[in-house]
Amino acid sequence: MVHSKLRSSTSFNGQVGKGVVDLPLETISDILTRLPIESILICRVVCKSWYDLTRDPDFVRLQLSRSNYQRTRFIIQPTIQGFANDFRLLLLDAEEHNIKQIPIEREVLKGAEIMCSCNGLLFIIPYFKLNPMVIYNPMTRQRLILPSLDCEVNVRPGEVRPTGFGFDLSTGRYKVVREYLKGGIGSNRFWILSVGESSWRKLSPPPLCLIHWTWYGSESVFWKGVLYWKMVKLNFQGYDEVGILAFDLSEEKFQIISFPQSYTNETSLDLLDLDGRLTLVAHEPDAIMKLWRLAGKKIGDFSFCLEQTYDTYVRWNKNLFCQVISRVNHNGYLLFVVLKKDGSIMTHVTKFFPQMAQYMHLDLPLIADCFGIHGFRPSLECPVSASHLS
Template identity: 30%
Template sequence: MNLQTEIVADILSRIPIKSIFHCKCVCKTWHDLLSEPYFVNLHLPRSPAGLIIHRSNYPQETDILKLVELDGESDHHNIHHNPLTRFDLGLGFNYDALLLCETVNGLICLWNYYGVAGYICNPITREYILIPDQKYDSPYAIVTCGFGYVEASDEYKVVRLYMHMKTGKSECKIYTLGTGVWRSLGHLPFPLISFQNGIYLNGNLHWLTTDPEGTPNEMVCTFDLEKELFLLTPAAPFVVGRDVKDRIRYLGTLGECLCICDSTADFELSIWVMKDYEMKEMWSKEIVIREPSLQYQNVRPLIFLESGCILMVCLDRFLFTYCPEYGTVQIIEDAPKKAFDARVYVPSFIRLGSFVLENVFVF
C-alpha cells in the first residue's frame, strides 16, 4: 500500500458510517480499499458507538435490525435512524423469535432460545454465519448464550450454557469462530437461575447465579474467555426488609463497570455498580429511579449520553433516558406487543469470510 492510499484510508476511516457507504460507490479503487484488512483495522477504534435495535415480529418470522446514531442530547432528537442501516434478516424459526445476545466489534450474536441454531452477523457488510447446535428440551431447561472476544488470540467465542430443571443435567459448550465445531467443558460448577444471556465486559462473560453450596446468596458467575475458567463473586446485596422474591434483578453494564438493576414492587429501580472484582465491598448503589412504568421490569443501562443522561432499555417495552440531575424519565421509542431489545453497537467492516471453515451468507 503506497503513501497516497494510506492517506486516503486514514481520511475515510474518520468519516461517519453512512458516508463510507456512499464512498464505496465512488470508484472501484475506493470500494476495494474499504474492504481491505488495513482499512478495517484502522476504522474500528475510531468508529463511534451507536445503538443496534432488534425487533422480532413473531410469528411472522421477521427480524429487523436498525442501526441508530446518538448525538448525546437529552431530548427526543438524540436518536437518528439511518434508512441505509435497517435490515430485514428473515432468519426467524417456527419455534420462537430470535434473541439479541451480544454485540462485539461490530459483530452481532443472535440466538434461538430452543437451541436450534445461532447467527453471527455484521449488518454493515450484510453477512451472516449460521452456527448449528442440537435442539434441547427447552420447556424443562434453562438455555443461555454468551458472545465475546479474546484480544490476546484475536478469537471470537460463543458460549452456551444448558441446565435441565428436572434432572439437574448441565453443560457448557464453546464455539470459536472459524473452527466449525463445538467443544464441551463438561458440567457447570454452579446452578443456572436465569434465562438472561451472558453480559460481555473486559474479556469476560457474566451471569447471575446462586451459591453452589446451597445458601440463598446470589452470585455473579464470571467466565474468562481466554482461560476458559469460571469464577464466582458475591452479587449486589438485597435491600434489607424486602422479600427476595418481590423484585426482578437484571445484569448489565454501566460505563465500563458491571451493574445489577434491581426492580421492586414499590416502583423503585436501583442500579448497583461493581467497581472492582477484587474489592471486598465491590458493590455500590449509584442510582435510584422511582417510576411506575419500571415496576417488575427487566431494565438494562446502555450508555451515558454527553448531556449526562443515561440511555436505557426496558426489555420488550421501550427505550428511555434517565436524567440524574432532575430525576426524570423520558420514553424515546416503544414497541408494545413485540420482542424488542437494544445494545450499544460499534460499527465495523470486519468480513465474516475471514473466519475459515465458516459458510458465509448474504442478506
C-alpha cells in the first residue's frame, strides 16, 4: 500500500493532458514495481509525483518483494591474481548478453572487494583490514559506511576472515557478521552489528571451525533469515570434516550442517541460492556435477538431499575449475570458470546445458582476463534508510 500522503491521482501540472490517463497512484505503483530497476529510475524524472512515489518506503518494499521474480544480474569486479586492480564495477545481464559500467566513487573500491550481497545491496570490505566496511546499492549509488570494529587487539592481514551480511526477518534490520582469526587455528572471534546501531557485539563462537576461504573469497549465502558458509570443522583425529556453517540472524546462534558424503580436496564445492532453494554443487574430479538441495523447515532440522547428477564432460582440477553462479533458462547453468596457468589466472563466464552436452562462452567486452563475479537482484533499498529504522 502506498503511503497515505501519496494516495491520490496523478497528472501533469495538476491537469490531465490530452491522451494521458489519470490513474490512482496505487495502480501506478503496482505497475512500476514490476519494471526493471533501470526503468523505474527513468520514471523518476517523468514528474514530481512519480519521483515521490518511487522513493516512498512502501514502494521500495513492494519492489523488493517482487525482485525475486526478476532475473539475476551480475556485478563484475576486474582483478589481478584475485585482487582488484582498478575502480570499476560492471553490470552483466547474462540472458540479454548486455554489459555496462556502473559509476562508483573511487574510495569505495580502494583496496576492497565485494564480499556478499543481500536484497540488492553489496557488502564491500578491505582485503587485509577490518575497516572500513561499506553497504552499497550499485543501482542508486547510495552507500553507508558502518561503524568501525575496534577489537581489543591489533589484527594482522592474515588474520582477517570472511564476513556475512543478511536481513533479520524478525526485527526488519540488516545485520553484519565479522570473523577474524587470532592466535592460530581454532581461535576464531565473531562479532555482529545491527545496521543502525553504533557498536558491535561479540558472539559466542561455533565449535572449532575455519570458514573455507579460496582465492576468490568465501561468500556467505543469505537464505530465509540465515547466513551460510562453506566451512571445515577441525577435530583432533588429524582430519577435517567438511560442512556448512549456519547462523540464524534472529536467534544469533551458530549450527554446523554436515555434508551427506565426504569429499576430498580434489572436489570443488559451490554454495548458492538456486531457484529460491539453498543448493550445494559438488564438482567431482571424474567430471560429475552433483546438486544437493537443503531440506527442512528450520535451522536444526536441515539436511542435504541429492537432486541432480550431471556429466559435465570436463575433468575439473585445481588448475581448471568452475563455480555455478545461476540457472539459465530452466535447463542450463551459468558457470564462472577459472584457469590457472604459468602463474597467472584467467577467468570467463560460460553457459552449460547438461541435456545437450553443450557449453556456450559469453564474450564480455570491457573486461580484463581476470575478474570476480557476484550474482544479485537489483533493488531500490537505501542503505542509509535501513540504518534509521527504529
